[in-house]
Structure formats: C-alpha cells, structure tokens
Amino acid sequence: MILTAMVSMAKDIKTVVVTTQPQMHCASCENKIKGNLRFEKGIKLIDCNIPEQRITITYDADKTNPQNIIQSFGKFGYKATEVKENAQTEKKNKQTRSNKEK
Numbered sequence: 001m002i003l004t005a006m007v008s009m010a011k012d013i014k015t016v017v018v019t020t021q022p023q024m025h026c027a028s029c030e031n032k033i034k035g036n037l038r039f040e041k042g043i044k045l046i047d048c049n050i051p052e053q054r055i056t057i058t059y060d061a062d063k064t065n066p067q068n069i070i071q072s073f074g075k076f077g078y079k080a081t082e083v084k085e086n087a088q089t090e091k092k093n094k095q096t097r098s099n100k101e102k
Contacts, residue, residue, distance in 0.1 A: 012061040016069060017054055018080040024050050036076040
C-alpha cells in the first residue's frame with residue numbers, strides 16, 4: 001500500500017535547455033531571467049550558463065511544458081529558443097536520470 005502511494009505521488013520532472021535573444025552577458029541578465037521565471041507555475045530549478053549562452057530549466061511536466069516556459073520569456077523582454085540536444089547526448093542524460101532513480 002505504501003508503494004502505491006509513492007507511485008501516485010511521483011512527479012514527472014523534465015528539463016528543457018534554451019538560448020535567449022538578447023543574449024545574456026552579465027550577472028544582471030542572469031538575475032533578471034531567474035527572478036522572473038521563478039514565478040512561473042511548475043518551474044523547479046533554473047541554471048544559467050552565461051559563457052555557453054544556455055539556460056537549463058527543470059520543471060514539473062504535470063504543471064507546465066516547454067512551450068509555456070518559452071512564451072514566459074516574452075513577459076520580461078526576451079525571446080527564448082529551445083536547444084535540441086543530439087540523440088546521443090539525450091540518450092546519455094536519460095540513462096543518468098534512470099540510474100539516479102534506482
């Protein structure tokens with residue numbers, strides 16, 4: 001019975017990686033992005049990488065989706081574009097997540 005309760009409470013946590021226009025160039029840009037996105041429903045973690053110009057967003061797929069996240073950037077003056085990982089990198093990330101769950 002406990003196992004059933006745990007499975008029903010499991011969340012569908014996913015990750016999306018985006019780049020922005022205008023590009024992030026300083027800590028102020030990073031703070032603006034994090035400060036605005038943290039209020040979006042379902043977002044769990046925001047990791048900005050200024051040198052690579054990428055933002056990795058971890059979210060609850062039961063509450064939001066990549067399209068909603070990308071649209072939310074427009075609210076504070078940015079245009080976001082999803083970065084598509086190549087199949088090999090995506091497969092490796094899934095394996096890593098699977099191993100962590102075990």
